């Protein structure tokens with residue numbers, strides 16, 4: 001198995017899909033063209049973005065990230081473009097924004113499709129003009145930032161729905177990397193599983209001989225909603241929990257999301273709320289009603305879980 005290392009990270013070239021994408025990324029690194037990296041959560045979008053930066057002539061300059069889904073709408077403009085002292089109440093001193101921090105380097109616009117529509121217009125202007133305006137600033141500042149954007153939703157669909165500007169989409173989509181979901185890549189699943197197994201055996205000093213054939217089958221048939229990130233977590237926990245030298249299904253099954261492990265998920269139709277309710281109920285069943293454990297598996301707080309369960313009881 002081939003791995004590449006850069007900036008304290010290592011990347012497994014898990015299948016031919018991955019080596020093809022890597023060729024695109026390598027070429028992208030040589031230019032300043034904007035790259036749009038799309039794919040479900042956990043498919044390696046950020047790793048690709050980092051790879052492009054590290055392989056580019058800008059690798060000694062900053063790699064700056066802004067998560068457009070995590071920053072409150074009202075703060076995002078200041079985060080991106082910075083502000084002058086006195087630009088608004090509370091602007092006690094000047095602050096430079098992410099664009100300027102990444103002036104000669106790379107700016108990763110993570111989950112760009114979540115950017116508020118008004119700001120999308122400003123971003124488009126920055127891309128076209130190559131300059132930014134700090135909030136409250138008098139003169140535009142020229143920037144030479146390389147942009148990489150990611151999206152875990154289909155940007156063209158969002159354009160159709162009127163949530164994402166078409167002109168911005170085309171500006172960002174100069175070069176494109178589509179990271180496919182893990183469930184469509186059986187060879188990658190096998191290779192990633194072995195890779196994460198070796199990594200974790202070394203990390204925790206555990207001498208495991210491998211994954212049993214039935215574990216591999218289980219992994220290949222699982223839906224992997226959290227993609228590579230989820231697989232890495234499952235293997236790490238299996239290494240820690242398994243008492244046997246060869247990892248057996250018993251160590252892995254409890255770590256997989258019950259509804260999707262059946263492989264019939266798509267047949268389930270109904271409202272999002274009813275799917276969520278069913279999923280919560282099944283998780284609670286598997287954890288014997290233990291809400292703390294169920295919340296952990298669902299990736300939500302115990303309080304949110306309690307509220308949701310209360311809501312379902314109120315309507316049923």
Ligand SMILES: Nc1ncnc2c1ncn2[C@@H]1O[C@H](COP(=O)(O)OP(=O)(O)OP(=O)(O)O)[C@@H](O)[C@H]1O
Pocket residue numbers: 010011012013014039040041042043044045046047048152228229232
């Ligand atoms: N080819 C790979 N080799 C090794 N590890 C990988 C590879 N691709 C992804 N990973 C690991 O999987 C995890 C998820 O990757 P990453 O954060 O790049 O995904 P993402 O698509 O940006 O996810 P999100 O949409 O949730 O932000 C990280 O821990 C990353 O190191």
Ligand SMILES: [Mg+2]
Pocket residue numbers: 045046110150
């Ligand atoms: Mg990411």
